[in-house]
Amino acid sequence: MKLYxxxxxxxxxxxxFIAEKGIEIETVNVGIMDGETQGEAFRKINSLGEVPVLELADGTIITESIAICRYLEAKHPAPALFGITEKEQALVEMWNRRIELKLFQVIGAIGLHTFELFRERITQVPEYAETQRNLFPERLGWLDKELSDDRAFIAGENFSVADITGMAMLGLCRFVQYEIPEELTRVKRWEAAIKARPSWPQMPG
Ligand SMILES: N[C@@H](CCC(=O)N[C@@H](CS)C(=O)NCC(=O)O)C(=O)O
Known part of the structure; x- marks a missing residue:
């Protein structure tokens, strides 16, 4: 098994996800900054020119971060990061999608539509970035209210892949230099707990 x-x-x-599982996977670094992801050689592995990619021993290629995480969860069930009971699994799925679609993509769009790095890769619409910059605080306020039952993690009392998507969202905040406002006390409490985890230093920056 090899991870690009x-x-x-x-x-x-x-x-x-790998750090939380306590497993090790041979990893090949593919440069985004230098355009290696867009090169002919890497596009033979993933036609979309995107990481992460997991290559299995039989040559099967799995792209999409959540598909890779699901494969690893099935291979290494403990600790469960997609929930155990039917209810937990549904809540983890629900929250993972909510965090990805309502927060991660919104903050991600700011960088995508304004950073020089992506100028040649997508059609940038800076006005769209501005709408997402205005929307993001609203979405964080929504999350803060949703966490008002003081549960330990995004999808309940157990750490899950929804928190991991949230960690990536926090990484994007750092990337676009956005600080979570102090008044969002429940998001701040969650942020502090997440940043104290041994897997957090895996984040860029
Ligand atoms: N939906 C995909 C998105 C993958 C993706 O957008 N990867 C970005 C990094 S976050 C990438 O590899 N970009 C390559 C490039 O811009 O050349 C997933 O979840 O894996």
């Missing part, structure tokens, strides 16, 4: 990866928000989701 790079210091990046989605790449870190898999790195943190």
């Amino acid at each position: 990866n790079s210091m990046s928000p989605n790449g870190m989701r898999v790195d943190i």
Whole structure:
């Protein structure tokens, strides 16, 4: 089994997942900054030119960070990061999607649509970045209210992949130099707990 990866928000989701599982996987670094992900050689591995990619011993290629995490969860069930009971599994899925679609993608769009690095890779619309910059604090306020039952983690009392997507979202905050406001006390409490985990130093910056 071989992981093609790079210091990046989605790449870190898999790195943190691996660290939380306490497993080791041979990793090949593929550069994003120098355009290696976009090169012909890497596109033979992932036609979308994106990391992370997991290559299995039989040559099967698995892309998409969550698909890779699901494969690793099935191979190494403990500690469970996708929930155990039906209810837990549904809540983890729900929260992972909520964090990815409502927060991670919003903060990610700011960098994608303004940073020089992506100028040649996507059609940048800086006005769109501005709408997402305005939307993000609103979404964080929503999350703060959602955490008002003071549960320990995003999807309940157990750490899960939804928290890992949240960690990647915090990594993006650092990338675009956005500080979570102090008044969002529940998000701040969660942020402090997450940053105290041994898997956190895996984050860029
Ligand atoms: N949905 C994919 C997204 C993967 C993705 O966007 N990867 C970015 C890094 S976060 C990438 O490899 N970009 C390569 C490039 O811009 O050349 C996943 O979750 O794995």
